[in-house]
Amino acid sequence: MNNNVKDKVVVITGASSGIGEATAQLLIENGAKVVLGARREERLKELVKKLGDNSIYAVTDVRNAKEVETLVKVAKDKFGKVDVLFANAGIMPASNMSELKTDExxxxxxxNIKGVLNSLAAVLPEFTAQKSGHVITTSSIAGLKVFPGNSIYTGTKHAVRVIMDGFRMESAMEGTNIRTTTLYPGAVATELLETISTPKVKNGMEQFYQIAITPDAVAQTVLFAISQPDSVGITEMTILPTKQA
Structure with a gap:
């Protein structure tokens, strides 16, 4: 059990499955307290039942700023503070732009963008006042390069990278001691592909994702970043299957 993780209160969005769920489980095993936000209440109930008394949930749609604020309030009411935000919620309904799937x-x-901003806005008053905190976001390998057939998703993940880097620099200049970590996962076996509505694109992605690694691999990087001394910021990590080019 890592001493710099024990008793830290970690708010996780997109927590009902995949990377969020795996991270919650690993953090609980290392003595943290977790506050879980997602849209599917039944999944959240099951997860909290499994994780025990050091976990709590609030149904949260990150598109709704008030719901994210409530998630942070639940954390404070239950555990008295917030130490870490893991803004993990995201979707990837890939398609060619010519298909004009503008709703997607x-x-x-x-x-992917406003959800991160809403989450940041909900915790920044706390982190600024206490002059400590840690913001972790799930970008994507698509935040570092461009993938045809996934242009909008790629754009949103590039935005997360830029926002986080700018926020990191501002925090350092303001002396708020807020650490930031941006994750760039490659193919990870989550429910992400289920949001793809174009059959041809989905089939291609499913073939590619045969090399996918488990969400636990990403959870380990979150644990590593949180566990560092408060004076050390692990600002970026790329997590790929060994076989992914």
Whole structure:
């Protein structure tokens, strides 16, 4: 059990499955307290039942700023503080832009970008006042390069990278001691592909994802970043299957 993780209160969005769920489990095993936000209440109930008394949930749609604020309030009411935000919620309904699936474009912008911003806005007053905190976000390997057939998703994940890097620099200049970590996972076996509505694109992605690693691999990187001394910031980590080019 890591001493710099024990008793830390970690708010996780997108917590009902995949990377969020795996991270919650690993952090609990290392003595943290977790506050879980996602849209599927039944999944959250099951997860909290499994994780025990050091966990709590609030049904949260990250597109709704008030719901994210409530998630942070639940953390404070239950555990008295917030130490870490893991802004993990995201979707990937990939398609070619020529298909004009503008509703899906809007959803990606609202969840992948605005969801991160809403989460940041909910914790920043706390982190600024206490002059400590840690913001972790799930970008993607698509935040570092461009993938045809996934242009909008790629754009949203590039936005997360830029926002986090700018926020990191501002925090350092303001002396708030807020650490930041941006994760760039490659193919990870999650429910992400289920949001793809174009059959041809989905089939291609499913073939590619045969090399996918488990969400636990990403959870380990979150644990590593949190466990560092408070004076050390692990600002970026790329997590790929060994076989992914």
């Amino acid at each position: 474009w809007d959803d990606m912008v609202d969840i």
